[in-house]
Amino acid sequence: MHELSIAISMIEMAAEEAVRRGGVQVHAIHLKLGQLSGVVREALLFSYEVACAGTPLEGSSLIIEEVPVVVYCQICHLETALDSLQKFCCGSCGALTSEVVRGKELEVVALEING
Amino acid sequence: MSTQPRLVEVRQNVLKQNDLLARSLRERFREAGVRVVSLVSSPGSGKTALLEKMLTLLQSQYHVAALVGDLATENDAARLARSGAAVRQISTGTICHLDAQMIERALEEWKLDELDLLFIENVGNLVCPSSYDLGEDLRLVLLSVTEGEDKPLKYPTIFNTADVCVITKMDLADAVEFEATAAHNNIQSVRPGMGVFEVSAKTGAGMDELLRFLSARIAKSEEV
Structure with missing residues (x-):
């Protein structure tokens, strides 16, 4: 359950950004969450709400965009999204591939602010 | 000044602090010539037993140490x-x-x-450690024969982010009817191409x- 410490880091980051922008109010954090980030969406949403209490971000929401795992196939020279994390293979020819192009993201991409 | 909420782009990796620190640790390790x-x-899969065996066997040839979380x-x-190596608890x-x-x-x-x-x-945890870079050169993921062959499928992220897999407690393989082929296939399915070693820390088999693999890695770092 490392989602709580991740939620706290995000909230601190957003609060600092709000101060830097002259004390604006943050309404929402937009996060890109890769399926291979090791972070569970539901646990993160729950932790976020808990961790926001008593901070300048209390009442704000966390908007998560899940990023599927995309692998590169050296045979087809194609990038395809995985159907399942249980099988790292090319979506076109089915060959196994360990070249992960996307899906490890844990990135705050935008803030919704007032002012 | 508008009071309507607006969207501002930020683009910041949430684990940036950890990743930056891990990068500087990796640099320190490289400069010091330590691999x-x-x-x-998972808990109870034999990390400590394997580590004790490795420390004991590597002691004669190398200066080895361990941090234990x-x-x-x-x-x-x-x-x-007990192995005689420098050990520190976290x-x-x-x-x-x-x-x-x-x-x-x-450190x-x-x-x-x-x-x-x-x-x-x-x-001991197959979930959370996968997100944190520690500055290591090599991440070993252990799978004990008593855990079942499908562990890699249940925890694909940690297996995918590891570099080498060590199947432990091989001395118990027969007793628990461990299906090696299924285990190997599952490992390759979530991390194609990963090197796999089968060992028993108890009997020393494998x-x-x-150790030859690790020694080769050390030799490689000395060349740099």
Whole structure:
């Protein structure tokens, strides 16, 4: 359950950004969450709400965009999204591939602010 | 000034602090000529037993040391210290994983350039450690024969982020009717191309091959 410490880091980051922008109010954090980030969406949403209490971000929401795992196939020279994390293979020819192009993201991409 | 909420782009990696620190640790390790190997697995899959065996066998040839993460007790560190290697405990309290800052703090006062190989034993957990770079060169994921062949499919992220897999407790393989082929297929399915070693820390079977692999890695770092 490392989602709580991740939620706290995000909230601190957003609060600092709000101060830097002259004390604006943050309404929402937009996060890109890769399926291979090791972070569970539901646990993160729950932790976020808990961790926001008593901070300048209390009442704000966390908007998560899940990023599927995309692998590169050296045979087809194609990038395809995985159907399942249980099988790292090319979506076109089915060959196994360990070249992960996307899906490890844990990135705050935008803030919704007032002012 | 508008009071309507608006969207501003930020683009910041949430684990940036950890990743930056891990990068600087990796640089320090490289400059000191020490290879760093971390061990991850579920609780009870034999990390400490494997580590004790590796430390004991590598002692004659190399300067080895270990950092051991544990939630509460210092039992593992005490056990590993019997090997004669330098061992330091990192008590994480309620935290389920090690992070780069814990490693940095634990290394204070250690003379890294006197070491050839440093092991980092993570907290027993197949979920959380996968997100944290510790500055290691090599991440070993352990799978014990008693856990079942489908563990890699249940925890694909940790297996995918590891570099090498070590199947442990091979001395029990027959007793638990371990299906090696299924286990190997599952490992390759979530991490195609990953090197796999089968060992028994108890009998020593398979240890030679694993140690030869690690020694080759150390030799490679000395060339740099």
